[in-house]
Amino acid sequence: MSEALARSEPVSAQFYSGAGVSLSLAAPMARYALRARQPEPLEHLLGFELPRQIGAIKGGAACLGPDEWLLRGPVATTVATGAGLPVSITQVSDRSVCLLVDGPHAADVLAAGCPLDLDRFAVGRATRTVFEAVEILLLHTSDDRFEVEVWRSFAPWLKKALETAARQLR
Amino acid sequence: MTRFSAFSLFAKALGGHQGWPEQWPDASPKPAYDAIIVGAGGHGLGAAYYLAKKYGITNVAVIEKGWLGGGNTGRNTTIIRSNYLYDESAHLYDHALKLWDGLSQELNYNTMYSKRGVMMLAHNVHDIQSFKRHIHANRLNGVDNEWLTAEQAKDYCPPLNISPDARYPVLGAALQRRGGTARHDTVAWGYARAAAALGVDIIQNCAVTGIRRGADGAVLGVETERGFIASRRIGVSAAGHSSVIMQMAGLDFPLESYPLQALVSEPVKPVFPCVVMSNTVHAYMSQSDKGELVIGAGTDQYVSYSQRGALHIIEHTLAAICEIFPIFRRMRMLRSWGGIVDVTPDRSPILGKTPVPGLYINCGWGTGGFKATPGAADLLAYTMAKDEPHPINAPYNLDRFRTGRLIDEAAAAAVAH
Amino acid sequence: MLLIHCPYCDQQRAEIEFAYAGEAHIARPLDPAAMSDEDWARYLFIRSNPRGRHHERWRHIHGCGRFFNAVRDTATDKFEATYQAGKPRR
């Protein structure tokens, strides 16, 4: 994008590493909020299929609601505006940052403040939920990895909360 | 009525306390009364007392579905204050506050009204603007309320954390010195005893199941579990259950009932000298005569009559308390409980006549009911006796929801920008 | 903390993901200007507030984002059903 202006992020890249869990910030990415009554017009624009079931991830897209998907991809990803179509495509690349929770105890760290039954939250699932009072978007992307999308201004709080939970693991 | 005093206590002690009579007889319903009050909480019992004492109507029954004082009267955090913003509110609550002063002597029953001062914390610029507005309005209404700096607030309440680094720093406070607390149960018992002495029948365990109306629409009496009881004058003071009762008279009301929790700590020696309220972080605390820290929690978000609150409300409340008073983090919660608060759209009560002739209502007090007890009781009695509202409660009519003349203290205080 | 079935996600989720949104099936009048003050006030403010079966709205605000309807017993707080917005009253 710009050579002149540098990005700045609300939390540092690698912020905790301990027994059974490490916490870090994912690299910047492109994010698009996609909305439509039916996925077809969006799929037509995007050129790929969207997951149909709420909570499913397919490719870079997670189905968050009956008419809502979040598409995540490399920074250079662009999507048409969908002008004139009964769809809404909004770029939200910088709205959130993504915190990575890795390791065999990743779920234990998240359980400190997330009321989801994480044993039943399989790899390949995504959902909005909360960590204590802060809304997060949780993606279970591989066995030992959860990705936590959180709005930018809440990221320092969440970082500290996750770090504290990680330290308190026994 | 045996007069209560140190002397009578001494005299009865010599007889092994065998000689104390019942504080109020457990009455059975008569076929008819000049007035009936539905709901034997502090408000209802007080209304019966004032009907008999001030307005000469002694053939009165108070009908209660459970035990007297078993509802919100016995389930609140006992805060008393009158530093409300609007003239209507200030007049209403100050009327009550003036009656609180001297109530023990009037009822010959120690209600333990403790003028400990109620301090409301300002945590941001908007709070300061709002509190100053209250203070100026109160001053011109003759209601005491003063501004304290953070340091003055800490002097008044030493456990307060006034560190500027706190998440919600204390920027100052509004203090009403006449505010305080009272022993909640004794208010109901004191009114019950005094009313009974004037001839009021207190009928417990007698749920109202219907309201009978005549061809002209006016009330004829109440149907109860123990039969029909006739009266041309019925006052409903049933707090969270008011909607249910009013529906028996065919009236839908602008009310919703929410669970509200409160809790106490284990008793400790005196450590907390006043009442502190923080609307911003939702924390309300005082220390009872017994030594318990009495803490008001928030309401649950949904309508409910279950008297059962959620744990996350308690978590939030105690986190807020520990933030403002960090020395209490090792204190322990002894008991928590839920009440039902009836809330109107403008969070102010409805107190006056209803569209049904002979039917009067006192409801919608939300979390403010206890402090208003003597005032609401007196005004309900006045309205029932005269069949017209007193100027103080005239603005608290049902029609305000139609005309738009709302009395919205919360709207005036809240809203961040 | 209630456990609430979201009829869109088809999952039981913790209450803190949801926001209560008041009594259900009170549709906004199609022509408010034609209404009397009484009727308008009734729409705005009058609520059934029953002790018992209550039709109410919730929003899965920290989930799929959808408003939906529920039937809950206000005496026990137990849900009888939740169903999607626009579906007939249960």
Next chain:
Amino acid sequence: MSGLRLDHGGRMDRRRPVSFSFDGATYQGFAGDTLASALLANGVMLFGRSFKYHRPRGLLGAGSEEPNALVSVSRGPGRHTPNLRATGVEVYDGLVATSQHRWPSLKTDLGAINDRLGMFFPAGFYNKTFMWPRSFWDKLYEPVIRRMAGLGEAPSEEDPDHYAATYAHCDLLIVGAGPAGIDAALEASGTAKRVILIDEQDEAGGGALADPALWPWLQESLKDLAAAPNITVLRRTTAFGYYHDNFIGAVERLTDHLAQIGDGAREKLWRIRAGEVILAQGAIERPLVFAGNDVPGVMLASAARTYLHRYGVAVGKSVALVAAHDSGWQDVFALARAGVIVAAIIEVRDRVAAALLAEAEVLGIPVKLGHSVIDVHGRLAVKGITIARNDHSGAARITCDALLMAGGWTPCVHLWSHSKGSLAWDDALGAYVPDQPNEKVRCVGACSGKWNFGSGLVIDALPTPRDQHRIKAFVDFQNDVTAKDITLAVREGFKSIEHIKRYTTTGMATDQGKTSNLNGLQIASQALGRHVTEVGLTTFRPPYTPQTFGALAGHAKDDLFQPTRKTAIDGWAEEHGAVFELVAQWRRARYFPQAGEDMLAAVNRECRAVRSAVGIFDASTLGKIEVVGPDAAEFLNRMYTNPWKALEPGRCRYGLLLKEDGFITDDGVSARLAPDRFHLTTTTGGAARVLNTMEDYLQTEWPDLDVWLTSTTEQWAVIALQGPLARKLLEPLVAGIDLAGDAFPHMAIREGTVCGVPARLFRVSFTGELGFEINVPAAYGRALWERLMTDGAACGITPYGTEAMHVLRAEKGFIIVGQDTDGTVTPNDAGLDWAVGKKKPDFVGRRSLSRPDIVAPGRKQLVGLLTDDPAVVLEEGAQIVADPAQSIPMKMIGHVTSAYWSETLGRSIALALVAGGHARLGETLYLPMPGQVVRAKVSGMVFFDPAGARLNV
């Protein structure tokens, strides 16, 4: 000396002696002891003083039912914990415990005068006196009552410990790891169920810990549980509350038992959602009610057995038993077998099972059937008892140093009751037992009323020849409630157990009536002549045992209490000395003081810079919503007061949002980017509320509209450049947008790049100056801000904060929703009629604007206010009157909503809501302040550049 450590037995670790202190004296115990067992082993019988009468008290029990033995434990600064049950404090090397609620010492407590005067302090005595003279209440009576009350001292310093919390999910939660709970867990081992088994004690086993015959089974079972991968066993964990839908709160104590506590969390809150719950909480033995039943050394028979077997401690050298239940017999048989002298069994019943009599004979224990204890001798410790036949004859004295009580058993139905399960009265057990569940839960073992303790007699108070009204036979030990207090309450008309409880305070002590509730109920039932079920049952309320505030708050402490939201530019502001203010969850720079400046000086300088050169302001916190779809304009047209359909792409419009009740709730400038795309802004505090409200209308009322809402508040960093030099500064950095006045007029939006970053550029002004609001992706906000500061240095760029922003907008008469409006203000009141689409048939809130009191004259309307003395700045919130000479209460006609020193105008300005204000232009009004009355004239709201010429420089 009474209790003593036996040379054998017990489960504590005799190889690990520990040294601890109590009230300054040093004692020895073993790892595995509780403070109670260790002190008892050292012959200590006196543990505390009762609440009201300050009577000396010893141990009643051995577990969480203990009402008497409350101590404070201090372990360094801030780590003072009052009111701990000695029976639950595990000893460690260096433990420092003290007794409480006594002065000057536990043995000699002057408060015990209350005991001598006890006849004047019956239940409810304070309701009947302390009323005269009236003034004495505040100054004398109440302070004295308060000083006499309370138990331990509250902590006086901040707790340095921290607390953890977690959610947990399981298919089966078992509360209580006694034999019944362990059996239930074993049954589930090897299944696919996720099982959590929790127990409040340091060791699993419950009642089995006091029964050596079960120890081999226990050892095997615990090994099996440890090996089962699906079972988690949590010790030192108390399930304290049972909430909706099988949600159980529990607290695990992690460090209080450790000599070295390290930096781990002290306690951990478990928030458990269970598919099914099994309650195996056991039962609590009931004391008997008789004169002197509270003398130190009178305790529950089961507790004596626990001290014997679990801790290897004899509670006395020569003990007596008073029993109404078989179980006590077995307890003293165990003591006798261990070599303790059992002086006598005093059995209230006339007949007991022959096997019991035979065993007593074998052990050489004298038995007195049909007898009761009528007095206990000794003050600080039991020295003997007097017994008599139930017909009052044959009084005799027995020497003993401990008296055990076996009054039957009370099932622990606390959590069951929290869950709103119903209870049924069991006449044979004399107790309430679980009946119908309200959740997916069942009770097993003793808490369901099924036990193998034998049978007994249900009795209220023991027969006595003495005057029942003159003896102190305790029901609630901690709160000093006696049988005669309960009968007094009944006599005074308190007939429901809820009333009796509140009048006498029985069951309201820190043990929450675990040993007293049923006795109280029986006595009330007798006094009323009504069956127990007609007297009622007090509600069990969480928590089961007292729980630490800190644990319930979990990790929500300090920085983690609640998030403070910070913008991308916040760090720069902090580094440059900004003073912040909190607005909703955000913190915003309020002003940027330079050396020596106070707020006013800084704000004046910032205002001057904006009016004369260029100011830079971080507006990122404003809420932003992207509204997209073919029906976007139609949707906004229905939501906002003003028309939106005709707004051309590329143009902006001020939008005013009402609640359905007609009052202003939010506002903001919004832009049409394309026919089907809008960029909305909201107030900082209103962002979430506005989005939720819009979603509500969209999803619920107008689901047919093809439009979607996306929050973009955090997508964009927003930098406002305001001032005559704004264009000059910005122009070189912008590509793809012509900034010239006619190409990019006021209230327009353009998309292009700024410093190569894609940007949305608004030409808007909240200051009255030429201005731009630059929206760039949030990650570039700080870099762009710094670039502008660098480039703008030459033309005097000045960062300004929210305070200067407020002044500048007030000079222009722009309102701030939430400050100049308060939720009771209509558009007309606020002078915003121009923003209401008169031709629109409907929008949210429109109908309410024609309600009678909304169109009535005399409403408070927003106006300007200029003090006669231009140097006087009014106080925000100051009240306005028309007649300053009136007496209090005054008729107030309005109040000041905003008031500032205007550096631009060289005088003060204010906005105010005044009754009928629009018709009062030029009128003089008065503001009675403490000590003076300020005069001010009503003016228009625009104080500066009313023609708006400065927008187009």
